[in-house]
Amino acid sequence: MSSTVHRIDFRAPAPRPLPPSAPAAPSFEVQGTLADIVALMGGNAQTLPADEAREVLALVRVHEGLTLFHEGSPLHSLHVVRSGTMRCVKLDDDGYEQVVAFAGRGDVLGFDGLSSGAQSVTALALEECTLYALPLQELRRLRIRSAGFDAAFLQAVSRRLRQLFESAEMMAAVSSEVRLARFVLWMSSRMAAMGHSPRRLRLTMCRRDIASFLAVAHETVSRSFGTLAELGCLKVVNREIEIIDMPLLRKQARGTRSAGRQASTRPRDLPPDPAPASPWPAARIA
Amino acid sequence: MSSTVHRIDFRAPAPRPLPPSAPAAPSFEVQGTLADIVALMGGNAQTLPADEAREVLALVRVHEGLTLFHEGSPLHSLHVVRSGTMRCVKLDDDGYEQVVAFAGRGDVLGFDGLSSGAQSVTALALEECTLYALPLQELRRLRIRSAGFDAAFLQAVSRRLRQLFESAEMMAAVSSEVRLARFVLWMSSRMAAMGHSPRRLRLTMCRRDIASFLAVAHETVSRSFGTLAELGCLKVVNREIEIIDMPLLRKQARGTRSAGRQASTRPRDLPPDPAPASPWPAARIA
């Protein structure tokens, strides 16, 4: 301990090349309506007046592997993912990168840069993606023009914020196996929210990305997948995941103190009184 | 591995008692103006029309240890911290709690619940706190009435979002020592942003809270503090932290491959070409 000199950085993700400096020249397509994006963000498109609903918005297409925007670059527009998955990374001082989020359909990108005027993460496409581009000026105009859009927008940002809390919960301590189980469940619920089957996932990111996101080594991700498969929770073939036993998977995702002694389970500073059942409405987080 | 049965959950935080079911009866005080809260959230209060600036807003006071709201409870109002520090936790299925954020002056609480209509975390006061209470209806009214408020509000939410990315970066992998170093720097920059000295910190949370937040054991936090002190970065006396050698601390907060061999430093999939200097504006994240 005293000789920190020898400390080796065992940060999970292996080094990545500097992003393929492709300045990302996404092709624009004039498509999409206000009704579209409102629904996308979780608002109620029905309530939009007809004239608003027909407003046309710009769409951007980003090809696999390309960068939509770079950390530190000036913030011109927000983006809302319409299809595909984006990977948000922060560049470490050493050039290592840390995956801080995966953004899918309905997620807002760039909002976190509003307060500083610069992007706080780099966003790359894990697969072919289409996104609504909302120049800040346009954003303001829309929010003023359409109360429905404004509400939906806030909804989307709120969802994003909650997602980050959830991912904090994922990365929080616990063993790597539990972390991965939670990750799979998270992906599953996202799939479900998009109308897809919650049991069959096609991961769009490689092991290393998952590893970086969960803050473990990519070899550990492999091994944990293996373990979960052995347990009968999953069937794993490369990036194809099938959830075999959902309850078991959930169980794995929990504290996993499972069988055996649970001696120290009792909160050690439990007050003398019997502490009645939880006095507030049970949390109903995913 | 095959026998996960024996896996022990080594999640960092020790068990906590169920929150002191105190229903938190905060005392209300009629204080605070719109100009106040706008400045607090990072907006420009100067630009507010005089009549708007004088709008009076409700303040809530929460005493140390008390709960402002519980995870899962219906969302009535957002809150903006004016003084003090709040601790945001998520309750694990087993009753363990995970600290997901510390909220200080200017931070918005509850916004993440907007999309679901329920609080997604529990908020407790680490010390005596005062907060602006913004009932949702009031919030909408203010946003419509005052463009300045609206802008400031978005700013604050944006800041919060970025903070979460930053804390993701903190928890991300790396050794516990590095994590703690980053935590201290983070606290320091927060102090600086509030006009306080960035070298002298009075931590408002106990070791266990830090441990939970960073996803390590509380003993490890102690040891890491010790190590950083030995290295000459810090002086630590209980919750009083003095940063002695800021550059050294920063260095510790980095990848910390420090001296010795740095063989594998070269990104292993560096493209054949010499890869010129970073093509985009250097990231300037704290």
Next chain:
DNA sequence: CGAACCCTTGAGTCTGATCAAGCATTGTGG
């Protein structure tokens, strides 16, 4: 076919979680 990745598996080492005491502080009640 080779190059470049991605994924998996193995062996060895080390950080950090656990369990267990010990001080230091605080505050409560006799």
Next chain:
DNA sequence: CCACAATGCTTGATCAGACTCAAGGGTTCG
């Protein structure tokens, strides 16, 4: 005012989960 209990903080010893290093199959692509 002083003991006693309750917490918070620190330190030690032990053990195992996970990181690193290394190497081998599988794919995809030019």
